[in-house]
């Protein structure tokens with residue numbers, strides 16, 4: 001997609017983007033599929049890739065690391081980052097298309113081909129001096145992984161009200177608090193941790209929060225949070241009197257929340273792309289099944305109640321994709337995208353929820369079979385409707401943009 005002669009949005013892809021998308025498909029086939037095959041049942045049945053407490057097994061962890069490293073070597077992993085940070089500086093439109101194409105493979109280990117929550121996010125681009133060499137560069141190369149620590153037992157949607165604090169003590173910061181549901185926290189080399197450094201009464205609702213780089217041997221893991229569908233990926237992070245040196249502040253003191261808000265749209269673009277890619281995968285699987293499976297002497301796709309489920313899914317996925325492309329295009333023009341990104345996040349993840357339910361339904365009992373991926377994608381849809389701003393938070397933002405609420 002690019003700018004057309006009338007100055008508006010065009011839905012055509014350029015040749016370079018097509019090449020990137022084709023090479024992602026080839027990479028998945030050549031590099032990821034053999035790794036998944038070697039893992040066999042350990043991976044295809046997600047309930048076998050975990051220890052009893054939820055911790056992901058070593059062979060699955062090694063497979064993830066291997067995919068990340070190979071993808072970084074091949075130049076895919078962080079290609080959306082600017083060139084001076086080790087990326088290729090591809091546009092948000094190409095990144096959106098790449099994320100969607102990857103998800104259309106079905107959402108298994110392929111997801112580690114392009115940087116996700118464990119990888120370099122724009123927040124980490126604030127790394128300066130030695131921080132770059134120590135933290136940013138190895139994450140871009142896929143050699144280290146990270147995590148983003150904001151949610152706490154007492155706050156999720158209302159994260160500026162966090163209770164974790166950091167106090168200056170000489171040339172160190174003393175951190176106390178607890179985070180939970182932190183993706184990749186047990187396996188990360190370091191976490192980007194948000195803590196309150198100045199009381200809200202002095203700096204307003206969003207001020208007074210600072211981001212610290214805290215290394216894996218400096219924080220403790222409590223229990224695994226084990227969301228159904230993401231077992232072992234999230235855990236509680238315990239910070240009891242953790243001391244970090246001054247040079248571990250990422251970005252400006254007291255300004256981390258504002259910095260994170262600047263990148264909200266990118267996160268929502270990525271999740272929207274993921275949801276749409278999964279929907280496309282499900283529609284293709286279900287479409288094939290209903291033309292082959294017979295009941296009452298004919299393919300079940302001939303029954304309008306069956307075909308209409310998939311046709312509605314197709315129409316909604318198509319509309320969600322148009323919203324995704326428009327958001328990506330506006331981001332490429334540096335336009336304001338708060339409302340657009342909430343529309344995409346809410347709409348695309350709800351479309352996936354409906355499509356995943358339809359895919360299970362048209363597969364009958366096979367839709368529920370644990371060796372099939374359909375229920376796993378129902379769980380993914382549920383997760384996507386909660387992370388990075390729930391449905392309700394997105395709708396609040398949309399209502400606010402309409403001038404209905406403050």
Ligand SMILES: Cc1cc2nc3c(=O)[nH]c(=O)nc-3n(C[C@H](O)[C@H](O)[C@H](O)COP(=O)(O)OP(=O)(O)OC[C@H]3O[C@@H](n4cnc5c(N)ncnc54)[C@H](O)[C@@H]3O)c2cc1C
Nearest residue numbers: 148149150151155156157181182183227230387388390392
């Ligand atoms: C798989 C997974 C991965 C995650 N990864 C991370 C991570 O890496 N880092 C991180 O920091 N966090 C992470 N989280 C946490 C996630 O960001 C929060 O769960 C999310 O922000 C919602 O917060 P909550 O669960 O505390 O729900 P709450 O904020 O308690 O909300 C509960 C319900 O109330 C509704 N609600 C709350 N406020 C309003 C309002 N103003 N108007 C209308 N409805 C409202 C919500 O929409 C929701 O339905 C993850 C969660 C999951 C499940």
